[in-house]
Amino acid sequence: MSNELIEFVLVSVALLGIGIYGLSVKRNAIRMLFAVEIIVNAANLNLIAFARFMPHSGGQTFALFSIAIAAAEVAIGLALIIVAYRMYQNVDIADFRSLKG
């Protein structure tokens, strides 16, 4: 593995760590959505960086797929968060307690 590639992989692993930290510590639904997006973007960075050092560009194509899917996912997530906000006047998932057992 060349040195340049290692730098990209390190950044993306750091982003993965930030994303997982954000998901496990934050309780605000929008922040958690951000954390998930950071992980997706870390994966995209990986794909593009690896594709740069490969004889074909499959990784870049896949990154485009993944960006499009992530956009759809965010659209659904924000819609769900808006509906929840209308009901609870709050987007803190620790306050959503209609279900437990």
Added chain:
Amino acid sequence: MAILGVVGMIIPIISIARKERGSVTFYAAIAFAALFISLVFVLSQVWSENISPAAIFSDDVLVDDTFGSLFAIAMLIVSIFTVIGSLNYIRKQANPAIYFSLILLSSIGMVLVAYSTDLVMLFVAWELMSLPTYILAGFAKKNPASNEAALKYFLFGALSSAIIIYGISLAYGVTGSTNIGEVIQGFATADASLMPLALLSVGLFIAGFGFKMGLVPFHMWLPDTYEGAPTPITTLLAAGTKKAGFAAALRIIVMGAVALNLDWTAALGVIAVMTMIVGNIAAIMQKNLTRMLAYSSIGHAGYILIGLAIAPYTSLGIQGSLLHILNHAVMKGAAFIAATGIIIVLATTHLDKIKGLGRRMPITSLGLVISLFALAGIPPLNGFWSKLILFGAAIDSGSVIWWGPWLAIAGVLTSALSLAYYGWITRKMYFEGEKEKRVKEPKSIIAVMIFAIIFIVGFGVYPEPLIHFAETAVPALNSGLIP
């Protein structure tokens, strides 16, 4: 299969063309027809054996093999259950056309996950399966429980797909390909310095698919979502999307781990035991039928995982898993549809409210009790045979690994435990309460119950065809690809 996607996209257009006057029954009929045609198509292919033998690898992005067909049959049956069960359930909701369209899109996603042999295809199909279910879980948008269920499901689901795509990106980096066969071959021949990345990749796959499969410790969203979501959608989640997780896990994790030559089976064995114990013990303490079924479905993910854990030691392991996947889809699907029927009539599934249900709703109760006993593994119901094969395979593997029989012991003990709470429900329904009058049961629920009873008892008394089908669907490990 394409019919599912086409019809799924056409339904909203029909609804606009008819100025949204179409009834629930009309859209349900279209969805049912599309699913039924697909199911008949898959069954006829399997029947005529006009289909390639179970292959994990293919040069193409999709492969039409017996392994994928087994999953496709289970998922299509569950989708049909969901459509029929929704008939009476969603009459009060707006947008019936969108509802059925999303169910169709999600089921084509599940089927494509089962058939895909390329990581890009797998990921796109995975998202096609997941995105509609996030909306469906929150479809009762005036209901706080449904809302909360959808939001929790969305956050964990989005995390699981983010983790999966990270795992795919690492696999691509290590092997330079996204074809599952080439990835696994690449793992086996990878440079030693790349090994940590390959291991991280397989670990991320286990976590990502584990979220959908509801394995402990990735299960915390599952009971809330299953309880809060509209119950027909819970059927789709518990019996459908969960199986897609197993399809992907079998194709990637089991094969990838064999290639990496890891001592990974012990890790899966530990997860299996934890999943069985946590699921079944938590189920005992529940006061709500849907929530209890949700925990029991966690426990069943543990039983299925036994087969994955012992896959390299005996071919019976995967055969048992596949058989249990097919059986569990029908049993759990029927149980959740029965819960739907109870909600339609009683508006609750609290266990204190179902006293004397056997006299109020005799057919629904009979279907529920038979599917519960099948889940517990009572002979001669179909759940007995799949558990027998799984536990037998676990004991068989004891000649190679010392902890194999312990999986069987944990499985038998937790099955006995599950019989306790299933028996408790049965006692409440048949031996408590008095003077309940028979009420009118929804016809759609009765139809599902009758089909499920015939399937469960029929394949319990005469299991050979299913066992044989599961045997043909077992993919060959080390099928000449790994040097």
